[in-house]
Amino acid sequence: xxxxxxxxxxxxxxxxxxxxxxxxxxxxxxxxxxxxxxxxxxxxxxxxxxxxxxxxxxxxxxxxxxxxxxxxxxxxxxxxxxxxxxxxxxxxxxxxxxxxxxxxxxxxxxxx
Amino acid sequence: xxxxxxxxxxxxxxxxxxxxxxxxxxxxxxxxxxxxxxxxxxxxxxxxxxxxxxxxxxxxxxxxxxxxxxxxxxxxxxxxxxxxxxxxxxxxxxxxxxxxxxxxxxxxxxxx
Numbered sequence: 001x002x003x004x005x006x007x008x009x010x011x012x013x014x015x016x017x018x019x020x021x022x023x024x025x026x027x028x029x030x031x032x033x034x035x036x037x038x039x040x041x042x043x044x045x046x047x048x049x050x051x052x053x054x055x056x057x058x059x060x061x062x063x064x065x066x067x068x069x070x071x072x073x074x075x076x077x078x079x080x081x082x083x084x085x086x087x088x089x090x091x092x093x094x095x096x097x098x099x100x101x102x103x104x105x106x107x108x109x110x111x112x
Numbered sequence: 113x114x115x116x117x118x119x120x121x122x123x124x125x126x127x128x129x130x131x132x133x134x135x136x137x138x139x140x141x142x143x144x145x146x147x148x149x150x151x152x153x154x155x156x157x158x159x160x161x162x163x164x165x166x167x168x169x170x171x172x173x174x175x176x177x178x179x180x181x182x183x184x185x186x187x188x189x190x191x192x193x194x195x196x197x198x199x200x201x202x203x204x205x206x207x208x209x210x211x212x213x214x215x216x217x218x219x220x221x222x223x224x
Contacts, residue, residue, distance in 0.1 A: 032210050043202065044156070046212035089156065098209050099171070102148075104155035 006103035020076045021106040023090030027071035031093045039086040080110040114139035118216035131190040135203030143205040145186040151199040
């Protein structure tokens, strides 16, 4: 089982603020990293799948970067909106594990 | 398009009673199937995954079991529930273990 750490655990921001959070994972034998958004009373929804060092993905106001050599990924939200309130989960896959290992998530609350 | 169904949505069961949760996927063939659990205050934990009919891999030893009697059906069972089995159970599918996963609506299980 991979050691996956996400920080911060929770975050409160004002509407319009930009924010970012971190996912740390073992850099050895890296294969891919997934980001999911989990809104209350809904199911987790895939945001990005990242595989290459230096990868940068974007979906609307949300973007993510990946550094496989040092074992971290950042998720950025520009101009946060109340509907961005959710728990953001990262899940790396190693070449040997072949399955996702989820971090405990960053719970984001955007205050209007 | 693909859809994933889970039932029941909520379940309250006494300690020592059996359990059967069902998950079915429509609109795809030979998917990878997964059972996850989120216990109170914890992250998503992979319980079982299956890459084909009758093929089950267990990630965490416990009193739960899984079966895949048909290509798009995944069942989570227990003969005797423990208090520690309480949690939110999610079924998911993916094309392969490296692709993004699509989650069902989940089952909230409370063992009393």
